[in-house]
Amino acid sequence: MNFLLQRVVLQDLPAESHENRTRLGMLAGWVSVVISIFMGSGKLLLGMASGSVSMLADATNNFTDAGSSLVIALGFQWSRKPRDEAHPFGHGRIEAVATLVLSLALVLVGAEVGRTGFSRLINPQPVEAPLWVLVMVGVTVAVKAWMAVFARQLARLTKSKVLEADAWNHAFDIVCTLMVLGALLCSRYGWGAVDGWTAIGVAAFILYTGISFAREAIDILLGKRPDPETVREIHDVVLEVDGVMGVHEIMVHHYGDVKMVSFHVEVDARMSLVDAHLISEDAEATVEKTFNWRALAHLDPVDRSHPFxxxxxxxxxxxxxxxxxxxxxxxxxxxxxxxxxxxxxxxxxxxxxxxxxxxxxxxxxxxxxxxxxxxxxxxxxxxxxxxxxxxxxxxxxxxxxxxxx
Structure with a gap:
């Protein structure tokens, strides 16, 4: 894992920088694409050999992972496009679009897997679960565990929501595959109905994940309310600037990895316009230095000298x-x-x-x-x-x- 990171990350830039975020995002996407295709193909063969509908559902889930990971990789690739006249704040929100596409794919697959599970309950069929099939399923659990840890580490380094979503997706896949393993064990003892119920359980996991990611992506695209704690931190930082008497109307604007913040600063109405302007510039510079965001301050003159x-x-x-x-x-x-x-x-x-x-x-x-x-x-x-x-x-x-x- 560290070997891959050292080969991809630019050491002279922080991991959460735009360049490194896109590099790590593309790495996570392409690694997941390759492994998911191999795992989906293997589970497809195991499902056909055993007749397990839950195994076929898990294979479908892996192929969906490959498609969603491809969207992630391409999304990070597109986000590297430089700013232009039509998109002055860059293309960072394409990451949220990629998350939305991923979530919609999960919802569609979840619905189909659930339908297959109900069908198996209505028309039960025998399931064969030899020991070698169980061992192979156990191997896929270990591979998925590595992928989950890998995606989680990249999400933590880049602070990327789409990679965090991908990490959770891998974690849910582990649970789903363990459920399939349990269903296969039950089938060896004649409890064939467990296979259908497991497929329905896998579908529930997939649907829940897809809906959760869709809500998060839609919130970002529509303009999610800033975190109150972040607003409080901005307020406190600006209030410490000499000459600032008050701060209000703090607004944070997200454009992927590009963030802008605007706020109103109250200054003494008796000071000159030049001095007041210098205070606003100090406030902007302080926020930009502290948060590495673009800042814009609006002046509000306040006359506290009035006797009333x-x-x-x-x-x-x-x-x-x-x-x-x-x-x-x-x-x-x-x-x-x-x-x-x-x-x-x-x-x-x-x-x-x-x-x-x-x-x-x-x-x-x-x-x-x-x-x-x-x-x-x-x-x-x-x-x-x-x-x-x-x-x-x-x-x-x-x-x-x-x-x-």
């Missing part, structure tokens, strides 16, 4: 504690030299809150402001958005009844 700012901030954050659906508030502003002041702020909801619930949030927020600071505020502007959202922020303006306007 602390009162407003305390009131808004106390309101956050009253609403389970709210997770953050930002862009707080107070305007006017004397009370009543005009204030504005943005509220951030969790991902489960629908826009149909925004009216209720507005109403409860206004009631809270009126009770707490109603005599000191006239105009109120409130924005509401989800923690991660592509739609424009919902924003409305109000006049507090207590202002007399």
């Amino acid at each position: 700012f602390d009162v407003l901030s305390r009131c808004v954050h106390e309101y956050l504690e009253q609403e389970d659906c709210l997770v953050d508030a930002h862009d707080l502003r107070a305007e006017g030299e004397h009370a009543p002041f005009n204030v504005s702020f943005d509220l951030v909801t969790d991902m489960e809150t629908s826009r149909a619930e925004y009216d209720g949030i507005y109403e409860r927020a206004l009631q809270w402001l009126e009770r707490r600071i109603g005599g000191q505020v006239s105009g109120v502007e409130i924005g509401i958005e989800a923690a991660v959202e592509s739609a424009p922020m919902a924003r409305r303006e109000f006049q507090l009844p207590s202002s007399g306007k």
Whole structure:
């Protein structure tokens, strides 16, 4: 295993780099293609010799593995294509497409294997299981175990979802082949029905694997929500940059191995535009250095020097504690030299809150402001958005009844 890795990996680049990821992905794919074809052919001959439908189902599973591994190898090959005008972020998402093709193939094969198993239960046939057949099946289990460990090691090195899926596929194959081995042993003692039930069990494994991989690939292609822990790490890294007063609206965009992150940084409204721009560049550089991602920062000026700012901030954050659906508030502003002041702020909801619930949030927020600071505020502007959202922020303006306007 180490011999293969040393021959393929470029030692001057990290294993998770785009070049090494594609090299290791192609290695995993082609090795699996060759071995799966040999194993499928061997099990096909064993199944025909023994008359075991579960063995033939396992052989079909191996041939499907060969086809899906071919898709994996070609997918990594295609992902090496350089960026072009039509695809400025590269072709990394082809890896998710390869995973989706793999999963669809598994679902189709699983359905066919299940049909074959039911057919054997309805029309039972004798199964011959001589000792040499059992030994050969045991050898295929050992080969599959090596393939599972090999794919798992490559997935860990490259952090590739498609290789992780392939590793799990090999692991499930081991379980399936052990089930076939058990069915053959049972057949020697006259329990022929076990062969049909085993074929159905193999089908269930294949279907479960295919559906799981399909969901993961579809999530990636549609734009999967970033991991909350990753968002928190980005938040903490940006907040440590000198001059940054707050961070919000962190969005992570995945294009295969290419990742981009955008975020809003709050800076002192009194500083010059040049100084504020330097802070945003520092924030971008810090994220790019820490995560090796492309970063883009948006500036939000915040005037905390206003005499009413602390009162407003305390009131808004106390309101956050009253609403389970709210997770953050930002862009707080107070305007006017004397009370009543005009204030504005943005509220951030969790991902489960629908826009149909925004009216209720507005109403409860206004009631809270009126009770707490109603005599000191006239105009109120409130924005509401989800923690991660592509739609424009919902924003409305109000006049507090207590202002007399």
